[in-house]
Amino acid sequence: xxKSARIVTVCQANRFHNTVEGNLKHVMKLLDIAFSYxxxxxxxxxxxxxxxxxxxxxxxxxxxxxxxxxxxxxxxxEHGSYIICPLYTKRGGKIYNSAIVIGRSxxxxxVYDKIHPVTTSHDYTVFxxxxxxxxxxxxxxxxxxxxxxxxxxxxxxxxxxxxxxxxGAKMVVWCSAYNGGFALQVYAYLxxxxxxxxxxxxxxxxxDPLGNILAETDALKNVAVREVNLDFAVVHYDFxxxxxxxxxxNYSKRVEVRSRLDDGLFLVELIDPSIxxxxxxxxxxxxxSHIYYQRHREAYEYIRRxxxxxxxxxxxxxxxxxxxxx
Numbered sequence: 001x002x003k004s005a006r007i008v009t010v011c012q013a014n015r016f017h018n019t020v021e022g023n024l025k026h027v028m029k030l031l032d033i034a035f036s037y038x039x040x041x042x043x044x045x046x047x048x049x050x051x052x053x054x055x056x057x058x059x060x061x062x063x064x065x066x067x068x069x070x071x072x073x074x075x076x077x078e079h080g081s082y083i084i085c086p087l088y089t090k091r092g093g094k095i096y097n098s099a100i101v102i103g104r105s106x107x108x109x110x111v112y113d114k115i116h117p118v119t120t121s122h123d124y125t126v127f128x129x130x131x132x133x134x135x136x137x138x139x140x141x142x143x144x145x146x147x148x149x150x151x152x153x154x155x156x157x158x159x160x161x162x163x164x165x166x167x168g169a170k171m172v173v174w175c176s177a178y179n180g181g182f183a184l185q186v187y188a189y190l191x192x193x194x195x196x197x198x199x200x201x202x203x204x205x206x207x208d209p210l211g212n213i214l215a216e217t218d219a220l221k222n223v224a225v226r227e228v229n230l231d232f233a234v235v236h237y238d239f240x241x242x243x244x245x246x247x248x249x250n251y252s253k254r255v256e257v258r259s260r261l262d263d264g265l266f267l268v269e270l271i272d273p274s275i276x277x278x279x280x281x282x283x284x285x286x287x288x289s290h291i292y293y294q295r296h297r298e299a300y301e302y303i304r305r306x307x308x309x310x311x312x313x314x315x316x317x318x319x320x321x322x323x324x325x326x
Contacts, residue, residue, distance in 0.1 A: 003273050004229045005040035005144035007171075009196050011204040011217040012045050016052035020060070023049045024068065031075055033223045040144055041082045043198035044072075046152050046175040047097060049087060051200050057129045061088035061095045064108055069100060077106030082142055084198070086151065086175040089113075094132040099149045099175050101140050110140040114151040115160055137163040145170045145230030152176040155183050165191035170230035172196070179203040185211040189263070192234040192289065209234050210260045210267050232269035233277045236289040237261070239316035241324040243286050255280065265289060287315045 010030045017023050027048050034042045045051075049068055050060045062068060072085045082104060089098040089111070097117055101110035113134025117127040127133065137160040139148045148164035150172060164172055171194035174184060179201050188195040189211035198204045205216040206226040215224040235243065244257045244266050254272035259265075268277060281287065292314075299309035319325065 003144040003231075004227055004271070005142075006037060006225065006227050007041050007043070007194075007196055007206060008034040008037055008039040008223060008225050009043040009198045009204040009206060009215075009217070010034055010045070010224075011198065011202050011222050012048055012051065012200040013202055013217075013219050013222050014200070016200075018052060018054065020049045020053055020068070023051055023053070024071065028071075028075075030222055035075070035079045035081065037223075037225050038079070039081050039225070041084070041142070043084045043173050043175065043196050043204070044086060045198045045200040045204075046086045046099075046177050047088055048200060051177070057088060057095055057131070058090070061090040063090055064100065064111065069102070069108065073102050073106040073108070076102045076104065080104045082109075084149065084173050084175065088131070095130055096134060097128055097131045097151060098134075099151055099173070101142075101149075104143075110138065112138050112140075112149040112151070114154060116153045116157050118153040137167070139164060139167045139169050148172045150174045152178070155180055155187075158187075161187045161191060165193065169193055170232070171228075173198070175199075177201070185213065194228060194230070208258065208267065210258060210263065210265060212258065212260070229270045229273070231273075231277050232267060233281065233286075233288045234265055234267050234290075235286050236292045237264045237266065238292065239314070239319050239321050240266075240286050241320070241322070243284055245324070246284055247280065251275070251280075281315060285315045285317060285319075 068087055072083055076083045083102045084099055085102055086099040089096050097114040099112045103109040115134045117131040120126050120129050139146055146168050148169035174197045177200045179199055180197055184195050185207055188207040192209040195207040202219045203216055206214045208214050215226045217224045247255055247257055256269045258267045295312050302309040
């Protein structure tokens with residue numbers, strides 16, 4: 001059963017200070033705005049407290065129980081919200097560019113270490129002045145759904161975004177130093193999950209699984225908010241031309257349907273948490289697009305072997321493929 005979640009993302013708006021304390025003070029003011037919305041999740045930018053602070057990385061990195069984590073964790077505990085807190089961490093004699101998942105009670109419930117730190121030497125022998133690459137594209141089970149995390153230069157490596165989809169992520173949080181641009185919409189569309197960016201520049205975004213930008217910040221408005229439900233399905237219009245009308249007629253205030261006809265897709269997302277998308281699939285006879293594509297893949301393999309594909313029984317039955325039902 002899905003649970004609605006209010007997602008808040010912030011941008012640092014290129015306002016940096018030459019001390020950790022100065023950066024933290026600025027971001028804490030943004031957190032005050034974020035918490036006024038009673039969020040379920042707040043996303044912060046990549047290594048936000050150390051931006052423009054000219055000190056050795058070994059001095060800037062801290063353990064998971066360090067002062068920055070403790071400060072942010074206290075706010076999470078006070079407001080009962082998850083917070084994605086990115087910073088350089090020092091663990092096991094190594095330094096990582098990390099995103100720490102802080103739970104509603106202020107506990108550290110997970111850590112993602114950036115798999116793809118960017119080079120800071122012309123010969124590719126040093127990365128981010130001494131950062132060790134992470135090893136795993138992790139997913140985290142929050143009480144409103146399954147999320148993954150990527151950080152900045154990870155945007156250039158499609159394979160880890162695919163891994164998160166394979167692991168069942170319904171939302172990916174991307175913390176970064178820069179805006180990221182169109183690629184974020186591409187990943188959201190290709191993998192049919194939400195993408196939420198939080199950046200040190202100006203455009204943090206909340207992007208839906210069809211690639212639509214639902215909310216974003218700018219240089220003056222530094223906080224963006226959107227209510228989402230990670231119990232959703234992206235559906236291909238083939239055999240399903242009538243499904244949006246039927247859902248809207250029967251569940252007008254309980255389910256949201258968003259259409260991208262140019263892409264041949266529509267999204268079914270719950271508003272009322274007392275029902276599930278699985279129930280709607282059974283009631284109206286439709287399947288997510290990834291199952292529709294997989295049915296084709298399986299049939300193609302038989303044909304390539306010179307065999308006739310066995311009949312498949314799909315949820316749509318014998319409905320017309322390219323027409324609404326009368």
